[in-house]
Amino acid sequence: MSVVKCPDCENLFAELDRYIDSVKDNTGVLINVLHKAQEIFGYLSEEVQQHVSEKLNVPLSQVYGVVTFYNFFTMKPKGKHQIRVCLGTACYVKGADKIMERLQDELGVPMNQPTADGKFSIHAVRCLGACSMAPVVLIGEDDYYGRVTPDEVSKILDKYRRAE
Numbered sequence: 001m002s003v004v005k006c007p008d009c010e011n012l013f014a015e016l017d018r019y020i021d022s023v024k025d026n027t028g029v030l031i032n033v034l035h036k037a038q039e040i041f042g043y044l045s046e047e048v049q050q051h052v053s054e055k056l057n058v059p060l061s062q063v064y065g066v067v068t069f070y071n072f073f074t075m076k077p078k079g080k081h082q083i084r085v086c087l088g089t090a091c092y093v094k095g096a097d098k099i100m101e102r103l104q105d106e107l108g109v110p111m112n113q114p115t116a117d118g119k120f121s122i123h124a125v126r127c128l129g130a131c132s133m134a135p136v137v138l139i140g141e142d143d144y145y146g147r148v149t150p151d152e153v154s155k156i157l158d159k160y161r162r163a164e
């Protein structure tokens with residue numbers, strides 16, 4: 001399934017830019033901006049790091065250096081199966097927060113932390129471009145689950161728990 005851009009996801013970089021514009025004249029702002037970027041995107045991809053570098057006029061090598069120095073920054077969603085729970089507006093009003101809670105209970109980990117066996121990690125995203133199927137969960141790159149209810153979470157996870 002292809003991801004169709006919707007206003008929520010198109011606005012993510014704009015949201016980051018607004019934050020950068022509000023703080024960029026302060027000293028030592030890079031770490032704060034990277035925190036905000038990770039909060040918005042879930043992790044700091046090369047594309048996001050490049051964007052921050054350009055917006056702050058800081059060498060990419062410096063951005064990369066900070067990202068790799070602090071272990072609270074991550075450049076990749078972690079866990080063999082990355083579970084992305086959409087907390088965008090359309091999904092949130094359809095109960096995405098309950099899906100997030102159930103996933104964390106089932107797997108026993110908070111967001112952005114892999115399970116002990118490394119099989120799963122849970123990440124919040126702001127739109128998966130499938131708002132008509134809200135609430136939406138994406139596992140890996142292609143497995144979209146729409147209109148998910150909390151009671152379906154365990155069954156969905158079982159499919160991946162069984163697979164090696």
Ligand code: FES
Pocket residue numbers: 006008086087088089090091092126127128129130131132134136
């Ligand atoms: S808000 Fe668009 S897929 Fe959730």
